[in-house]
Amino acid sequence: MRQVILDTETTGIDPKQGHRIIEIGCVEMVDRKLTNNHFHVYINPDREVEEEAFKVHGISNEFLADKPRFRDIAQAFFDFIKGAELIIHNAPFDIGFIDHEFSLLGGYSKIADVCDVFDSLVYARKKHPGQKNSLDALCKRYGIDNSHRELHGALLDSEILGDVYLLMTGGQTSLGLSSSSEQDSKRNDDTGGTIYRLSSDRPVLKVIRANENELKMHEERLDLIEKKSGQALWRIEH
Structure with a gap:
């Protein structure tokens, strides 16, 4: 089973008001193991990032000025996610923006027509009714270290969500941060920070x-x- 854990960052909260995607982060998982295959891109939205959005993700207009437009990465992105089950925290938000971006170009199917979608926020609310179910709250609940997450970032959040998803849906995972393959579980993101991810060669849990x-x-x-x-x-x- 191929799954893609996905997150986006945007210029604001509503595509109907002209807001656009500025970052897409995806990590691939096959049979509940990360494959080290990922899709990550920053996008020039051809509009200003709202101040409130900037406070959330810290991605500036100046940083985005020389980045590709969505039309430049659309086909590669579509090919990466097509046919997979997408795991998204608060899926309507991200899917709404993605469908909007593809609709501006024309010629692309809606995400629901080419992918299954698993909303981890909906699942978390059913599993933990009456509790906070933000990504930060779930990290605390499941003992996932996200202390390196000072700001939201699409790739970083998708990798953290991968940890949360595996623990929340059965716990068949090991974070691998103290294992012999620790070096394989770290890499630097495009802004110089450290990203932690599940080791793709982690052992199957012993029953x-x-x-x-x-x-x-x-x-x-x-x-x-x-x-x-x-x-x-x-x-x-x-």
Whole structure:
């Protein structure tokens, strides 16, 4: 299964008001392992970045002045995501901007017609109702170090979201930051900061099953809980 974890940064919050994409960051994952294949680009939006947006991502008009236009990267981007399941935090925002950019060019399908979309924010709200489910909040909940994330950035956020997604949907992951392949899990982004990502060669987690004595102790503990509370929610049904 091929998945692409995706994030964008923009000049503002609404494409209907003429706002544009200024950064796209994608990382590829196959069978729940990152492949080290990614797509990352800054884009000249041909308009000013709003001050409030700049405070979020820190990408200036001056920095974007010599970057390619969306039309210059559109086909490469479309080819990278086509046919994949996209994992996006608050998908309507990013998909709305992407569809808008492609519509300005014409000749491209809507994202929903060529990709499945998994909204990790919707999933997190169902899994953790009544709690904060921003990317920062999820990092704290799942013990992911994002201390190097002072500002939002599309590629950095997509890599962090990859960690969150794997832990939130089953925990079949190891961050690998202290493993022998630590050097493979670090690289510098285009602005000189350090990006941490999952090691693509991390080992498959070992499954350790409870032995007969441990199962007996477990049942005895549930008996005690059931006696005191009247119900044991964790009772194993044989």
